[in-house]
Structures are given as C-alpha cells and as structure tokens.
Amino acid sequence: MLEVIQAGTLCSVQDLGRPGLRHLGIGPGGALDALALMVANRLVGNRLGAAGLEIPLGPLELRFGRDGSLALAGADFDATLDGMPVWPGWRTPVHAGQRLHLAAARFGQRAYLAVDGGIDVPLVLGARGTDLGAGFGGLQGRALRVGDRLPQGRPNPHWPRRGVKLPDWSPLLRALPGPDYPAFAANAQRRFWGEAWQVSADSDRVGYRLLGNTLHCELEHELPSHAVLPGVVQVPPSGQPIVLLADAPTTGGYPCLAVVIEADLWLLAQARPGARLGFVRCGLAEAAAARDAQARYLRQLEWGLYGR
Amino acid sequence: MPSSAIRLYTLGERAAVIASPPPVNVGCQRRIWWLAQRLASHAAVCELVPGMNNLTVLLDPAGPAPDAFLAELEALWQQAEAAQLPDTREISLPVIYGGADGPDLGEVARLAHLSPDEVIALHAGANYQVYFLGFRPGFAYLGGLPTRLSTPRRAEPRRTVPAGSVGIGGEQTGVYPLASPGGWQVIGRCTEPLFDATAEPPTRLRPGDTVRFVPVTEPCSR
Structure with missing residues (x-):
C-alpha cells in the first residue's frame, strides 16, 4: 500500500492503455510517455505494461507500506526519499515507512513512478490506467487525492541500486503528411514544417494546442467523422493546430494536416507549456526505423539489467 | 457505387482508411459494417474503427505497411454487400x-x-x-x-x-x-x-x- 501524503495535480495511475475498444468510442489512454513508464517498470522488475503513476505536476509525496524498490523516469522532479536524492533512470531500494517526495519538474513535463509489483488497482475494460475524461479505471477513475491508498502488487526479487541511460529529449518531432495535407495552401504547408510552434498552456492528455501563425485549409466541406489516432495534427477552423494524444476522442471531423510518428510521441509528452517545437517531415520507412530503434533501446536495457 | 468515388489513404504509420465521399447514406454504412466483419479475423489487422461512411484499419506494426494494404482494402470493398447486423433494437x-x-x-x-x-x-x-x-x-x-x-x-x-x-x-x-x-x-x-x-x-x-x-x-x- 502506498499512502498519498501530497497529491500533486492530475497525478493518475497509468499503464499502456486499453487498445481494441475504439469501436465503442473508448480510446486507448495510457501513459503519455509510454517509453518512460516501460523503462521505470523494467528497472524494478515489473513487466513493461504494469501500472505506475503519471505525475504531471507536483508536489507529490507518498509513504511506502512495505520494503521493495522504486524507479522514476521521464521528467526530473528533484525527487527525494527521506531527504536523499532519487534520480530518474535509477532503481532505488525502499523501506516501509519511507517517504518519496517529488517537488516540481526541473526538466521535462511528466515523471513516471514504478514500484515493484506495480500499482494493483482492478482491471477495468482490460486495463488499469485511468481514463480521466470518462472517469473510470485507475483509482476510482480520478486523479490522486490526499489520503488515497494505492494497492501495491506482490514484491519482486530485490536487486541493488542500478541506473540506465534515459533517451535524450528533442524539440523536433518527426511527422508524416496527413490525409488532408494536400488541401492546405502551399504556404500553410511550408509554415507548418518551417516555423516554430509554441506549446499552449491549454494542453493536456487529450491534446497539445500549438500557437503560431494560423494555417488555413481549403477543404470546402466538413469531413464526415472518421477515426483519429494519437499523433494526429488536426486543424480546426481557427487555424491553430492541435496534436492529439492518448486521451483524445476516437473519431473527429477536422482536417488532418500531419501525423507525429509513434516513436516521437513521448517528446511531446515531455514538452512544457511555452516550449517551442518544430516538425520534421519524414516517410513511412523512417517511422518504422524509429520504432525499431526504440525497440532496440528497450532490448539493450533488458540485456544490461538482466543479461537477456 | 463506382470505385472512383472511393478515397483510400494512409493515416500515420499503421492505419489504412477507406472513405466514401458525402452525402452520407445508410446503404454505404451497411457496406462499411460488412467490410469490418470481413476484416475482423484478418491476421494483419489489430483494430477496426468504423466512421461515418468510412473505415479505419489499424494494422499490426509487424505486418504490412499501410500503403501496401490499400489495394487489398479496395478489392474487398468491391465485393462488399449491405450487411445486416444482429440484435438491433x-x-x-x-x-x-x-x-x-x-x-x-x-x-x-x-x-x-x-x-x-x-x-x-x-x-x-x-x-x-x-x-x-x-x-x-x-x-x-x-x-x-x-x-x-x-x-x-x-x-x-x-x-x-x-x-x-x-x-x-x-x-x-x-x-x-x-x-x-x-x-x-x-x-x-x-x-x-x-x-x-x-x-x-x-x-x-x-x-x-x-x-x-x-x-x-x-x-x-x-
């Protein structure tokens, strides 16, 4: 059991989401920086998709109910365990009664906490992650509150303190042209790839709103509703693009200018409001190569930690 | 419905889409249901998301690239019939x-x-x-x-x-x-x-x- 002493803001239980239910209107959800959650999970000996905590805003403080280990990955929140520093990308042994404190993000936007055994909330519609918009999954379908008790799964074998190299963040996101790309004027296309886009404060798990010059689409008709996916860059009539993320609706009707590749979605999850981002055009082969590179990183991590 | 009216395109790195242009009609949607039923057991398909007179096919990343799947999608559409769904109320x-x-x-x-x-x-x-x-x-x-x-x-x-x-x-x-x-x-x-x-x-x-x-x-x- 983990006791929530300070709850931060919009901290939620997340896993790798619930794919396969889009036909019921239920989106995939799951950790926005899935790579960080997977790394943290493997550090403490969990399977890649075990449930952990997504922490977008501190301060968060937890008291551990049993001995075990913890790992943080993603944003650096100046974390301490009973006052001693805990760095992202490290496995740290923890004893019952110790307190983990996460202050505020020094770099990046979201921290991920994995504890050995995972956060053992019930499966809802096939996953443990919280759907904050629809109010189910995770801990009672909501963000953490002071006084909450998070059930922790069965202990894993103990391993000593150990660190891994975390991937480097970059403000450049690779993207494929979207199906409605040709319907945008040539200068809108040029501006999308060529100019910097500022992350709006109005950005969350549903999507990131980007501020910059407006992009006009020449489509005469609204599009009949069609599936949208995390990474889709849609442009509503206001001309300000929105990059959809894990909690986005499953279908939409705005023109799709581009699609951020899956391997770069975590970069967006770690971009802070006010950050300036750029889009780099790429093709299907490059997207597949980027996915392979990420899989190779995880395999290397596995080899380094467990020799397999 | 002539195939020239159908739009086939990829959406990101793992989705293939077939879309019939407006005006929206229920006859077309019945063919979308048929297509979704037919593709449900396809080895390369992870998830099927019907939309308004369109269908998005999410493909297994280990399988064919989405642009390589479009021809198969179009060929199936040519055979599509108006499906009756069970247990409607x-x-x-x-x-x-x-x-x-x-x-x-x-x-x-x-x-x-x-x-x-x-x-x-x-x-x-x-x-x-x-x-x-x-x-x-x-x-x-x-x-x-x-x-x-x-x-x-x-x-x-x-x-x-x-x-x-x-x-x-x-x-x-x-x-x-x-x-x-x-x-x-x-x-x-x-x-x-x-x-x-x-x-x-x-x-x-x-x-x-x-x-x-x-x-x-x-x-x-x-």
Missing part, C-alpha cells in the same frame, strides 16, 4: 430541449430559418439509425438528421460539454454520454445514461439500432 431517449441544457438551440434555429420549436419538432420527429460508436465512450453517431437541421460545427470546440448533451455537427446528431470537449452545436440534454464502464456491454447503443428522441420537461427539481 428500437430505443427511445428522453430529451430536455433548449434553455441551459441546449445553449445552441437558438443558433441552430437562426441558421435553419426556423423557430426553436420547429427545430425541436423536426429533431424529435425523425427516426435515427446508429451508424457507429466513436468520439467518446458510448457516443453514437446517428444517421437520419433532417437536412434542414444541418449546422456547421462550432469554429472553436468547447473545452467541456455536459454529460447527456444532444448536439448537431454538420449532417450528424448525437448525445454526449459524458462531459467532454466537443465542437457540436448543443440543442438539448438526454436524461438517460449511455455509458457505464462496469456494465456488460458498457455502451447502451449498438450500430444498427433505431433511435427516437422524446421531448420531456425537467422531470423533477435537482
């Missing part, structure tokens, strides 16, 4: 129109050159068919909106639309089962829940169901 949903529950009723009326009461009579007088579920959990896209009520989506989506809101977006109408962001014009509120994560199945409506809206006044003070 007729469902009446109570709706409080206008006022605080339907802030855009006046705007819809103005754009349609009708009075608000005429909008209500038209909206509640029609039979709708569930084309597919999407957007948010349990949200049903309905075909059958009287053409006079077609209204463009709002220029900027609202950050939050209350649970139960009945909206019009373009040629479509539907009920938001949960409080969520939304770009549709809101004309009323349905007083029955359409989604429950703990129920089996979690969604009240199914593709193929026939829906009618029944105008009601506030049942009792809240």
Whole structure:
C-alpha cells in the first residue's frame, strides 16, 4: 500500500492503455510517455505494461507500506526519499515507512513512478490506467487525492541500486503528411514544417494546442467523422493546430494536416507549456526505423539489467 | 457505387482508411459494417474503427505497411454487400430541449430559418439509425438528421460539454454520454445514461439500432 501524503495535480495511475475498444468510442489512454513508464517498470522488475503513476505536476509525496524498490523516469522532479536524492533512470531500494517526495519538474513535463509489483488497482475494460475524461479505471477513475491508498502488487526479487541511460529529449518531432495535407495552401504547408510552434498552456492528455501563425485549409466541406489516432495534427477552423494524444476522442471531423510518428510521441509528452517545437517531415520507412530503434533501446536495457 | 468515388489513404504509420465521399447514406454504412466483419479475423489487422461512411484499419506494426494494404482494402470493398447486423433494437431517449441544457438551440434555429420549436419538432420527429460508436465512450453517431437541421460545427470546440448533451455537427446528431470537449452545436440534454464502464456491454447503443428522441420537461427539481 502506498499512502498519498501530497497529491500533486492530475497525478493518475497509468499503464499502456486499453487498445481494441475504439469501436465503442473508448480510446486507448495510457501513459503519455509510454517509453518512460516501460523503462521505470523494467528497472524494478515489473513487466513493461504494469501500472505506475503519471505525475504531471507536483508536489507529490507518498509513504511506502512495505520494503521493495522504486524507479522514476521521464521528467526530473528533484525527487527525494527521506531527504536523499532519487534520480530518474535509477532503481532505488525502499523501506516501509519511507517517504518519496517529488517537488516540481526541473526538466521535462511528466515523471513516471514504478514500484515493484506495480500499482494493483482492478482491471477495468482490460486495463488499469485511468481514463480521466470518462472517469473510470485507475483509482476510482480520478486523479490522486490526499489520503488515497494505492494497492501495491506482490514484491519482486530485490536487486541493488542500478541506473540506465534515459533517451535524450528533442524539440523536433518527426511527422508524416496527413490525409488532408494536400488541401492546405502551399504556404500553410511550408509554415507548418518551417516555423516554430509554441506549446499552449491549454494542453493536456487529450491534446497539445500549438500557437503560431494560423494555417488555413481549403477543404470546402466538413469531413464526415472518421477515426483519429494519437499523433494526429488536426486543424480546426481557427487555424491553430492541435496534436492529439492518448486521451483524445476516437473519431473527429477536422482536417488532418500531419501525423507525429509513434516513436516521437513521448517528446511531446515531455514538452512544457511555452516550449517551442518544430516538425520534421519524414516517410513511412523512417517511422518504422524509429520504432525499431526504440525497440532496440528497450532490448539493450533488458540485456544490461538482466543479461537477456 | 463506382470505385472512383472511393478515397483510400494512409493515416500515420499503421492505419489504412477507406472513405466514401458525402452525402452520407445508410446503404454505404451497411457496406462499411460488412467490410469490418470481413476484416475482423484478418491476421494483419489489430483494430477496426468504423466512421461515418468510412473505415479505419489499424494494422499490426509487424505486418504490412499501410500503403501496401490499400489495394487489398479496395478489392474487398468491391465485393462488399449491405450487411445486416444482429440484435438491433428500437430505443427511445428522453430529451430536455433548449434553455441551459441546449445553449445552441437558438443558433441552430437562426441558421435553419426556423423557430426553436420547429427545430425541436423536426429533431424529435425523425427516426435515427446508429451508424457507429466513436468520439467518446458510448457516443453514437446517428444517421437520419433532417437536412434542414444541418449546422456547421462550432469554429472553436468547447473545452467541456455536459454529460447527456444532444448536439448537431454538420449532417450528424448525437448525445454526449459524458462531459467532454466537443465542437457540436448543443440543442438539448438526454436524461438517460449511455455509458457505464462496469456494465456488460458498457455502451447502451449498438450500430444498427433505431433511435427516437422524446421531448420531456425537467422531470423533477435537482
């Protein structure tokens, strides 16, 4: 059991989401920086998709109910365990009664906490992650509150303190042209790839709103509703693009200018409001190569930690 | 339907899409249902997401690239027949129109050159068919909106639309089962829940169901 002493803001239980239910209107959800959650999970000996905590805003403080280990990955929140520093990308042994404190993000936007055994909330519609918009999954379908008790799964074998190299963040996101790309004027296309886009404060798990010059689409008709996916860059009539993320609706009707590749979605999850981002055009082969590179990183991590 | 009218395209790195251009019609949607049924057991397919006269096929990343899947999708579409879905029902949903529950009723009326009461009579007088579920959990896209009520989506989506809101977006109408962001014009509120994560199945409506809206006044003070 983990006791929530300070709850931060919009901290939620997340896993790798619930794919396969889009036909019921239920989106995939799951950790926005899935790579960080997977790394943290493997550090403490969990399977890649075990449930952990997504922490977008501190301060968060937890008291551990049993001995075990913890790992943080993603944003650096100046974390301490009973006052001693805990760095992202490290496995740290923890004893019952110790307190983990996460202050505020020094770099990046979201921290991920994995504890050995995972956060053992019930499966809802096939996953443990919280759907904050629809109010189910995770801990009672909501963000953490002071006084909450998070059930922790069965202990894993103990391993000593150990660190891994975390991937480097970059403000450049690779993207494929979207199906409605040709319907945008040539200068809108040029501006999308060529100019910097500022992350709006109005950005969350549903999507990131980007501020910059407006992009006009020449489509005469609204599009009949069609599936949208995390990474889709849609442009509503206001001309300000929105990059959809894990909690986005499953279908939409705005023109799709581009699609951020899956391997770069975590970069967006770690971009802070006010950050300036750029889009780099790429093709299907490059997207597949980027996915392979990420899989190779995880395999290397596995080899380094467990020799397999 | 001539194949030249069909649009086939990729969406990102692992989705292939087949889309029939407007106007939306139920005959086309029956062929979309057929296509989804046929592809459900396909080895390369992870997930099928029917839309309004379109189908998005999410492919296994280990399988074919989405551009390589388009030809197969088009060939199957040529064979597609109008599917009958099993276990469809007729469902009446109570709706409080206008006022605080339907802030855009006046705007819809103005754009349609009708009075608000005429909008209500038209909206509640029609039979709708569930084309597919999407957007948010349990949200049903309905075909059958009287053409006079077609209204463009709002220029900027609202950050939050209350649970139960009945909206019009373009040629479509539907009920938001949960409080969520939304770009549709809101004309009323349905007083029955359409989604429950703990129920089996979690969604009240199914593709193929026939829906009618029944105008009601506030049942009792809240």
